[in-house]
Every structure is written in structure tokens, then in C-alpha cells.
Amino acid sequence: AIATPANEAELIDLMRKARGEVRAVGSGHSFTALVPTTGTIISLDRLSGVISVDKAAMTATIHGGTRLGVLSRELDRFGLGLRNLPDIDVQSISGAISTATHGTGMTLPPIHADVVGLRIVKPGGEVVEINEKSPGELLAAARVSVGSLGVISQVTMRVLPAYNLAKRVWVQPIEQLLSVAPDLARQHRNFEMYYLPFTGYGVGITHDLYTGQDFHIPPALDDSTLADLRKLRDWLGRVPSVRQWVA
Numbered sequence: 001a002i003a004t005p006a007n008e009a010e011l012i013d014l015m016r017k018a019r020g021e022v023r024a025v026g027s028g029h030s031f032t033a034l035v036p037t038t039g040t041i042i043s044l045d046r047l048s049g050v051i052s053v054d055k056a057a058m059t060a061t062i063h064g065g066t067r068l069g070v071l072s073r074e075l076d077r078f079g080l081g082l083r084n085l086p087d088i089d090v091q092s093i094s095g096a097i098s099t100a101t102h103g104t105g106m107t108l109p110p111i112h113a114d115v116v117g118l119r120i121v122k123p124g125g126e127v128v129e130i131n132e133k134s135p136g137e138l139l140a141a142a143r144v145s146v147g148s149l150g151v152i153s154q155v156t157m158r159v160l161p162a163y164n165l166a167k168r169v170w171v172q173p174i175e176q177l178l179s180v181a182p183d184l185a186r187q188h189r190n191f192e193m194y195y196l197p198f199t200g201y202g203v204g205i206t207h208d209l210y211t212g213q214d215f216h217i218p219p220a221l222d223d224s225t226l227a228d229l230r231k232l233r234d235w236l237g238r239v240p241s242v243r244q245w246v247a
Contacts, residue, residue, distance in 0.1 A: 001039075006046045008121070008153045014042060015151065016125035024151045026095025027067070029088065034099075034147055042151055044092060050074045051154065059116060060159050064094035064152040080159040084108045087192070087205075094152040100144045104190045112143040117156035120149055131156070165189070166210035171225045174202040196229055198240040199247035 005011040015022065021039030028035070035041060044065025051061040053075075060080065062071060068082075069089035075081055084103040091101060102110035117131040120142060128150070130142045142149055174195055181204075184191045190207035203226060229247060236243035 002041045002043065004043045004046050008047070008119075008127075011042070011044075011047070011121050011151060011153055012125045012127065014040070015121050015123060018123070022123065022151070024094065024147050026065075026092035027090045029091050029101075030095065030099045032099075032146075044094065044151070044153070047153065050078070053078050053080065053159075055080075058159055059156055061117075061154055061156045062093055064092065064119075064154055066093050067091065068093065068096060075159060076162055079162050081162045082111070083114055083158070083160055084111060086111075093155050093157075097143055097155065098146050098152065104192045106185050108190070114158040115139075115143050115155055116158060117154075118142050118152055119154040120151065121153050122150040127153075164210040164215075165207045168204075168206045169223065169226065170204050171196075171201050171229065172204060174200060177202040177204055196233070196247075198244045199229055199232065200244060201229060201247060 003014050005014055018040045021037040022042060023035045023037045023039070024042050024044065025035045026044075044063070047063040047065040048070060049063050049066055050071070051063060053060045055078075058080075060075060060078075066074075067089065068085060068091050071093055072082065072085070072089065084105060086096070086101050086103045095101075097112040097115055100110055100112060116139075117129070118139070120128045120130065122128055130139050132139060142152075145152075177193055181191070181193055184193075184204065184206065188206040188208055190205075192205050194203045194205075196202060232243050232247055236246060
């Protein structure tokens with residue numbers, strides 16, 4: 001069976017009545033086989049959105065099925081944002097923390113580090129509230145539980161005042177990029193890089209806090225270079241040596 005509860009009451013009822021295994025499915029972004037089952041799959045896609053915001057505590061309580069892209073836009077309407085994000089925003093917040101989705105940045109923790117509270121519906125339908133006052137390392141275990149403790153219906157997280165980032169993308173010979181990568185990681189809020197196989201090139205990406213008012217930024221020249229390299233990947237994929245020479 002595949003179930004899509006519309007609220008927590010329906011989720012509790014499902015967990016009470018389910019027979020055999022129960023698996024929660026998000027966007028399927030995790031690389032491990034967490035979801036396949038002969039039992040019941042539960043999707044929280046209908047449990048989406050921000051439930052409440054506490055600006056004094058700088059926290060937000062969120063439905064467990066909320067996708068990161070939706071969450072960021074809803075928080076922005078409150079003048080708030082998350083401290084860190086991955087470069088893909090289709091994950092549900094429950095799935096993102098449960099599988100330790102991280103983002104980049106030497107000074108930035110992964111997303112689950114900002115979780116201060118969870119509501120989990122256990123097998124049998126019991127609802128458990130876990131927070132920073134819970135005994136032992138229960139909160140730490142629940143943050144990255146890969147679905148083993150139950151279905152996460154709500155997440156409470158620390159948030160920040162909304163901010164802007166300036167993004168830079170460039171193409172560089174891979175050996176040069178590798179040699180400066182440690183320095184770039186120290187110099188920028190976020191740094192990541194990709195190797196473009198059979199081309200001799202890599203792609204660098206940085207994000208830094210931006211306090212200016214000019215938000216009309218023209219496309220970088222390297223955007224067209226990156227597009228050309230993608231064409232080479234697609235057109236000459238069966239002939240790597242020719243692709244490298246053309247690159």
C-alpha cells in the first residue's frame with residue numbers, strides 16, 4: 001500500500017493499522033535503499049508548510065513533508081532563512097535531516113544540527129515529542145535516524161534573519177583547481193567543485209554573503225564555457241579521447 005495522510009491524525013491512524021513494515025518516502029534523493037518494502041509506504045507530501053514561527057527564539061516549526069525549496073520560500077515571507085542548504089532543494093525536511101544532508105562550508109554545520117525538536121509517530125500510533133530537554137542523546141539519535149524510530153511529522157529548527165548570497169561559477173583546468181581548493185574553502189562561505197571527466201577541466205562554485213543592493217548580475221562568461229563542455233559530454237560521450245582533445 002502507498003498512503004498519503006493529509007494531517008497528523010490520519011498518520012497516527014495509519015501507523016496504528018499498518019501491518020508489516022512501514023517506510024516513509026520523501027524525494028528519493030538518498031542513495032541507500034531505505035524505502036522499498038512489501039508493506040506500507042507513507043508519503044508526507046500533503047503535510048507541507050510552516051506551522052509556526054517564534055522570532056524571539058528564532059525557531060520555526062515545520063510539517064515533516066515540506067520540501068526544502070518550499071520551506072525556503074515560506075520562511076522568506078517571514079524574513080527568515082535556513083543557515084545551510086544543499087545544492088538540491090527537492091528533499092523533504094524530514095528526509096533531509098534523517099539522511100544527514102549537509103551542504104558545504106567549513107564553518108557551517110549540516111542541516112540536522114539546527115533541529116531543536118521533533119514529533120515522531122511510532123509504530124502503533126504513539127506520538128513522541130523529542131527536544132533539547134530529552135534525556136541522554138535521544139535528540140541526536142532522532143535527528144539522523146534514517147526512519148528507524150518512526151515517521152517524523154513535525155520538525156522545529158533554528159532559523160536566521162533572511163540574507164542574500166552572491167554566487168560565482170567558473171571553469172578551470174582541474175590540476176589548477178585542485179591546488180587552490182583548500183584556500184578557496186577557507187576564503188568563502190561555501191565552496192564546492194566538480195571534475196568534468198575526460199575534459200581536463202573542473203568547475204568551481206562559491207557563495208558568499210551579499211549586502212549590496214544590486215541584484216541584477218549579468219551571466220558569467222564561464223556559463224557559456226560550461227554549456228559547451230556539457231555539449232561535449234553529450235555529443236562525444238562514446239569517444240572520450242576525442243572529447244578530451246576537443247575540450
